[in-house]
Amino acid sequence: MTRESERQGRSLAWTGPDARARSASRALKSLVPVSLRGYRLAWLGPDIIAGLTLSAVAIPEVMGYTSITQTPIVTGLYTLLLPLVAFILIGSSRLLVVGGDSAAAAILAAGLVVAAVPGVVAGSSRWVALCALTALLTGVLLLLARLFRLGFLGDFLSASVLIGFLSGIGIKVATDQIPDILGVEKGAGNWFEKQWAWMSALGDVSLPTLAYGLGTVGIIVFCKVVIPRVPGAMLAIVWLLVLATLTDAAGRGVPVVGPIEGGLPHLGLPDGITIAEVGAVASTALSCFFIVIAQSAATSRSFAMKHGDRVDVNRDILGLAVANIAAGVSGTVVVNGSPTKTQILDDAKGRTQxxxxxxxxxxxxxxLFLTDLLAELPLAVLGGVVFVIAVGLVDARGLWRIARRRRAEFFVALLTMFAVFAVGIIEGIVLAIALSLLDVISRQYTAPAFVLAVGTSDYDYLPAVPGVQSSPGLIVYRFDSQLFFANSTGYSDRLEKVIAAAPDRVHWVILDCAGIADVDYSAGQSLADLITSLHARDIHVVLARPEPALLETLRRYALMSRIDPAHIYSDLDVAIAAFDGSARTTTDEERTR
Structure with a gap:
């Protein structure tokens, strides 16, 4: 058979029935959402049961969150419709539950109050339009984050700051529900003024309203402690709704939900939005963007690792972006990945989306069928549901663990928590981000420096303090951080002190570059001054283990002209051996003289 016929045979085999079948199979597989690929029929039963369990918790929760966002109750239900479908189709996480979330709801409501768009009153149709606009902008920001692969931004909120932030959200949201539970008017002003308002109105408490509120809290807590498999929130809503309907609670002065517009959401962009309004809510959308990135990424990553699944944070960000855009066009609020609802799904043995x-x-x-039945639901019941959820956000155990293990971060968490509920949520998230960045900078600024003690069999890194040396005449200096404008002076100063106090006159300084991947311009200038100063004292400067990218950076700064190419070693052992050889040569020359 000729080579041509062999090629034709291979071509026919490639385009034969088996190849076409494989191609069709791959095309069909590509249509299956990432979160559902590899699905097994054995998972269907557990998934259905987990979905029923989650519904019993999630539906009352998102209804309750509307008391935070001050939007119609139906908008809470809408967060579990198109946004959740969008994430299922686009995201990668098998378990992450996307929908209304207390933290995002609190940020949204606080941000719109601060925005103070003229003529817009909380709860009005224009207010709902601004909520939808914020969801759209949040989705756009998430799309940009996916485009530029900015999933790492979620890592800029440290665990301690995030615990403090969510605990502050919990305190604020829980205390905001107290007037609804008591049946008194909500106060205005800052957090302290609002607390004083309901405390001053204790004489006007509506006992029937208080009974519904405390009854809700009691049922939920009882179920959590005694029968944790029973969804306490759903049980409280069903029982107390029946009781309120039979006893005509509304006629007895108990505030109720009232008529709820059922049916599917109206799709489209928010009506009558102006450029000024877009600018007014932009900062709120940015705040929502950060909490969605941080909370959702951490949640999807932790549950994926727990089950040995692959983590694709950027794909999940894309799913969250489309989910928030779906929320915006369906007239609801910002949606987020919920740690609590995802935990419920996992506890119920759910396997996939x-x-x-x-x-x-x-x-x-x-x-479609049950909204009319909810009209007689007391607002105190929803307030009680949200109150219990919010109290759960206050991570007392997490704060205690931080206090025991790292006192400084504990005070950072407390400061963040206090700022969120006492100053403002927007200010709190700005402070949280700032404190996290300051923490990163401080760690880089105070990065440890070492001097390598050269032993007979192994090396030992010692703190770079005056009086240590690697061997007579040699300092091997290591700094475990990038060099940048804030720490470059400290890098040079610590080395100068070690050289000045060395027991023997220093001839060589080997800069171990294994911990330095980059040097910014300011640090490059400082490093140039250091090399010039050492050379002026007849001290050879040697580079060991520099990465090629670092050498390229030093070339751009014209630093390589200051260092003998023969004094650049890819191996630290070779560099030290070169010093030993140089030292022996110097000793022999001195003996000859």
């Missing part, structure tokens, strides 16, 4: 499809289906049934 099929469980969340069950939640979508049940939410659809509620919207």
């Amino acid at each position: 099929v469980a969340n499809l069950v939640v979508v289906a049940i939410t659809l049934v509620v919207l």
Whole structure:
């Protein structure tokens, strides 16, 4: 057979029935959402049960969150419809539950109050339009984050700062529900003024309203402690709704939800939005963007690692972006990945996003057929549901662990928590980001420096303090950080002190560059001054283990002309051996003289 015929045979085999079948199989597989690929029929039963369990918790929760965002109750249900479907289709996480979230709701409400768009009153149709606009802008910011692969931004909120931030959200949201539970008017002003307002109105407490509020809290707590598999929030809503309907709670002065517009959401961009309004809510969208990135990325990553799944944070960001855009065009609020609802899904043995499809289906049934039944639901019941959720956000155990293990970070967490509930949520998230960045900078600024003690069999890194040396005439100096404008002076100063106090006159300084991947311009200038100063004292400067990228950076700064190319070593042992050889040569020359 000729080579040509062999090629034709291979071509026919490639385009034969088996190849076409494989190609069709790959095309079909590409249509399956990433979060559902590799699905097994054995998972269907557990997923359906987990979805039913999650629905019993998620639906009351998102209804309650509307008391935070001050939007119609139906907007809470909408967060479990198109946004959740969008994430299922686009995201990669098998378990992350996307929908209304207390932290995002609190940021949204606080931000819109600060924005103070003229003529817009909380709860009005224009207010709802601004909420939808904020969700759209948040989605756009998330799209940009995906485009530029900015998933790492979520890592800029340290665990201690995030614990403090969410605990502050919990305190604020929980205390905001107290007037609804008591049946008194909500106060105005800052957090302290609002607390004084309901405390001053204790004489006007509505006992029937208080009974519904405390009853809700009691049922939920009882279920959590005694029968944790029973969804206490759903149980409280069903029982107390029946009781309120039978006893005509509204007629007895108990504030109730009232008529709820059911059906599917109206799709489209928010009506009548102006450029000025876009600018007014932009900072709120940015705040929501950061909490969505931080909270959702941490949640999807932790649950994926728990089950040995692959983590694709950037894909999840894309899913969250589309979910928030879906929220915006369906007239609801910002959605987020929920740690609590994801934990519920995991505890219920849910395996994939099929469980969340069950939640979508049940939410659809509620919207189409059951909204009229909710009209007599007391607002105190929703307030009680949100109160318990918010108290759960206050991570007392996490704060205690931080206090025991790292006192400085504990005070940072407390400061963040206090800023969130006492000053403002927007200010709190700005402070949280600032404190996290300052923490990164401080760690780089105070990065440890070492001097390598050359022993007979092994090396030992010692703190770079005056009086240490690697061997007579040699200092091997290591700094475990990038060099930048803030720490470059400290890098040089510590080395100068070690040289000045060395027991023997220093002839060689080997800069171990294994911990330095980059040098900024300011640090480059400082390093040039250091090399010039050492050369002036007849001290050879040697580079050991520099990365090629670092050498290229030093070339751009014209630093390589100051260092003998023969004094650049890729291996630290070779550099030290070169010094030993040089020292022996010097000793022999001195003996000859």
